[in-house]
Amino acid sequence: MEHQGLLSIIVVILGVMATCVARLTPRVSFPMGTPGRSLSHFDSSDVGNTTTLLLSDDGDTLFVGARDAVLSLDVSQEDAIVMRSKLDWSPSEKDLDECSMKGKKKTDCPNFIRVLQFLNSTHMYACGTFAFSPRCTYINSEMFSLVMSPSGKPEEGRGRCPYDPYQRNSAITVDGELYTGTVADYMGNRPVISRHLSEGSHVDLKLDDTLGWLEDPTFISSNFVPSEEKxxxxxxxxxxEYDFIDKFTVSRIAQVCTSDIGGHRTLQRRWTTFAKAQLLCQSDHELPYNVIQDIVTLPPPEGAPVDDTLFFGIFSSQWSVNSGQSAVCAFRLGDIKAVFAGNYKVLNRDTLRWSMRVQEKVANPGECGLHNASDNTLRFVKENFLADDSVHPVGRSLTMVSPDQHYSHVVTQRVQAANGKDYTVLFLLTESGYLHKAVLLEKGAHIIEEIQVFERPQPVKNLLLSHDH
Incomplete structure (x- = not known):
């Protein structure tokens, strides 16, 4: 953890070694041990695969989802990270044997914690791969102990957590309900966006099984925008939608409404508000950076409209001409809303091809409140869920491009300089485990410093920003 300058960064590694990667040349570089740029590390010989991070509201406690365990770390001190408690949660020998009998490697059969969220003021909710048979549990935040589910049985994690520890997923809780993007089967062939732990008039929802809602996705993250209730x-x-010989990867943003309760007859217990659009990280007359790696939200400046909320994403490219490069693009909430409010492509169910023709809109897909709509309207939104236009980056240009560096994660914050002017600062993790600090100026991005995070180059699997510290 680095406690100097404007911000604190908490980084946790998976512990996989990598070969040295060519470095950018920022204005200043701080090797390990540099005075004024000291780092505090935490490591434990019996803790591994620490990939899921959750920071307490006061910024003093970091909860970490690891292999067969959840950790509680004290990060309130500037010169040390101390483990307060370790909560063991591992499969039985029988579970491990059954996993091995299915042909899985023993090293992949432990319980890798992939969901860790605050459920309310007293409890957290965690899900793990649990020997390729996902399970979830409640955790008492104050006592830091496992809590039996209301049924008294282990809570099944299907649709909430991946089976495979190598599959990416996303999860977020809003008002005690869990929204997830993951795969819902052992083979990893049934991707789903769903809601769980619903109560009262709300019911658990998932995507309709119709082909085309999701096409072999890799989930990156999820975000709640209260003003939109989405x-x-x-x-x-x-x-x-692209008729290429080779598979063409695209980056997407999808939306669902938290008020959705499914349709009465059509789309029963299914999303009536699902819609998706392409995120296009591209400059004019250039190939796009089409594979999203990470994305983070930056709230608007005080007094500015919520539509000025920005989403900063890291993108790579499947094209050989851009191989080895990373791009950062910023997308504005107002532009995202405009795309979802526009026209939608039409899917031919016979040929499974998308048509660019525009038909009369019966409803606006993605609009909240459609659960009370007619069957005709719900059939329309069921078949018209891909926005015709793409979401372009702010200024229709790239925020920054790294010609020789792969970035894996980003966090950002708006800070005030000595002259009283606000600046956007990006913290970018390289795949070799270096931290780049970039400030966005009118003339473009400028990397003002680089910090060596670990003695030997290695990939860092997560990055979390502590606004309080």
């Missing part, structure tokens, strides 16, 4: 999911998938 959850936004970010992922990459195969772009079926």
């Amino acid at each position: 959850i936004y999911f970010f992922f990459s998938e195969v772009g079926r």
